[in-house]
Each structure stands twice: as structure tokens, then as C-alpha cells.
């Protein structure tokens with residue numbers, strides 16, 4: 354069978370695809386719980402996600418998620434009855450994947466906010482995988498400082514341990530923290546996740562399958578613990594232009610902070626700084642997208658495909 358083209362909007366096999374218009378119809382009667390002020394707090398830099406986008410794209414997604422969540426609870430209860438186990442319910446885990454600068458953070462933060470507002474008020478936690486990047490000194494030792502964001506730049510074992518601990522119901526599981534300001538892991542700082550009902554794990558590589566070991570066996574990957582996953586998708590040229598626009602905005606804002614690792618880009622000429630950003634895309638983030646991130650797209654439960662103006666044009670769902 355010829356591989357399915359995601360550009361043409363076809364539907365085939367175990368997937369169903371809905372145009373933006375059809376998708377929006379699926380949650381027509383769902384009440385909107387977010388206001389403009391909350392949305393502006395959740396939006397990433399240069400991300401124009403509107404309240405209309407929340408109503409037409411994210412509410413249907415949360416309705417679908419609530420079906421998965423309910424079924425997950427039923428399955429969990431019945432299998433535990435069968436096994437005569439009396440363990441507390443463990444969290445429902447959602448992965449959010451996609452390129453650098455595609456808007457994953459906005460999607461993940463929106464999901465956190467909308468799911469927390471469900472009638473049963475679940476406790477929702479969000480963790481980004483950048484905390485599991487190796488510190489710069491370790492990346493340097495591994496000759497991988499120019500590979501930040503590639504699968505090998507993460508402490509995958511620690512990330513897997515973190516997700517497994519949370520998923521198995523352990524209290525107070527902690528994760529390291531990354532700072533865009535210092536461009537490094539923050540020493541002596543951890544965030545703590547305490548038995549949430551829902552855990553959202555957001556990052557470039559969260560849909561990667563497990564690696565094969567030298568002896569030919571495969572281990573586990575974080576994606577093995579996902580109960581639902583979302584891939585935020587767009588044309589690579591659009592994502593590159595969003596990355597460059599964001600870099601230009603960061604030059605005017607965050608990079609001006611005297612403590613910013615990127616301070617020198619606020620000080621050099623715009624042409625020079627933008628030439629650097631273009632090179633970062635062409636040598637790091639672009640190749641990582643094409644070689645590692647995009648190939649995991651088909652593994653997601655839901656794909657949100659954005660157009661050049663950031664609006665989601667169509668949604669693809671795995672039927673099974």
C-alpha cells in the first residue's frame with residue numbers, strides 16, 4: 354500500500370480525518386470555560402491562538418479526551434477487580450509532541466486548563482521534557498551541545514523513570530528544570546508532581562519508540578505509558594518562519610535581560626542575529642524535525658494540522 358499523504362488530507366486505514374469545520378461541529382453544545390484573560394496567559398510568544406480556536410478546535414478535543422478518560426477509568430477498575438488489586442487509581446497520561454516553535458506549549462497549557470475545568474475537577478499536572486536535557490557541561494562532554502533537542506541530548510532513562518513513577522501512583526515525584534534564560538538546567542531546582550489524575554508530558558521527542566538494545570531486545574519509552582497523545586503539525590517552512598519571527602521578538606524582549614545566555618543577539622545587528630537564527634534552524638531544529646520528530650507523527654492519537662496563520666485546518670484521529 355502506498356504511504357498515506359498527510360498533505361492532501363486523505364483518510365485511510367485506522368485514521369479518520371475531519372476538516373476544521375466538521376471537527377468544530379462535534380462540540381457545539383459544550384460550554385466554553387475560558388475567558389480572554391486566561392487565554393492570553395496561556396499563549397506562547399507570537400502565538401495568535403484565539404478564543405474561537407479554543408471553541409472550534411480544543412473543546413472537541415477535550416470532549417474526545419473525556420471519552421478516553423472515562424473508558425480508561427472503567428478499564429482500570431474492571432481489570433483491578435479481576436486481579437483482586439486494591440491500588441489507588443493511577444494517572445491518565447497525555448503526550449504532546451511536535452517541532453520546536455510549532456506551538457506545543459500553548460496546546461499543552463490549554464489542555465491543562467480545559468481539563469482542570471471538567472465537572473469532576475481533576476488534578477492536572479504538566480511537565481516539559483526540556484528538564485531532562487543533559488546539562489550543558491554533560492552535552493559538551495558528549496560532543497552534543499549543537500544537538501540540543503535531538504533524542505540523544507536527553508537523559509531518556511531519567512525521563513522514563515519519572516513517567517513510570519508518576520504513572521504507577523508514586524507520591525511526590527520530582528523532575529529537573531530547564532531555563533531558556535541561562536540555556537541550561539537550573540542546578541538545585543526540581544518540580545514536584547504529586548499523584549495527579551492527569552499528567553501531560555510535552556516535548557519534541559515524546560512519541561519516539563523505544564530503542565533497540567545491543568542484544569536486539571527493546572526496552573520501554575515514555576510513549577508506552579501514554580493513554581492519549583497529540584502531535585501538533587504544520588508545514589516545515591511555516592514552522593521555520595514562526596521560529597525566525599519568535600527569535601526576532603525574543604531579541605526585543607527576553608534576550609535583553611542581562612542574564613540571558615542570548616544577550617549578545619540583542620546587541621548585534623538584526624541581520625547578523627537573524628543569520629544566526631537561520632543557521633540554528635537549518636543545522637539543528639530543522640534536521641531534528643525531519644529526522645526524529647516528524648517520523649513519530651503517525652504514532653499520535655490526534656494530529657492537529659495548522660495552516661500558515663497558526664489556525665488548525667484539519668484534525669486526524671486514530672480510530673483504534
Ligand SMILES: Nc1ncnc2c1ncn2[C@@H]1O[C@H](COP(=O)(O)OP(=O)(O)O)[C@@H](O)[C@H]1O
Nearest residue numbers: 397398452453454455456457458459533534607
Ligand atoms: N531562547 C528563548 N528564550 C526565552 N524563551 C524561549 C526561548 N526559546 C523558546 N522559548 C519559549 O519556550 C517555550 C517552548 O518553546 P518550544 O520548545 O520551541 O516549543 P513550542 O513553540 O512548540 O511551544 C515557548 O513558550 C517559547 O516562547
Ligand SMILES: CC(C)(COP(=O)(O)O)[C@@H](O)C(=O)NCCC(=O)O
Nearest residue numbers: 453481482483501502555556557633
Ligand atoms: C529546549 C528545547 C530543546 C525543547 O525542549 P522540549 O521541552 O521540547 O524537550 C528547544 O526549545 C530548544 O531551545 N532548542 C535549542 C536549540 C539551540 O538553540 O541549540
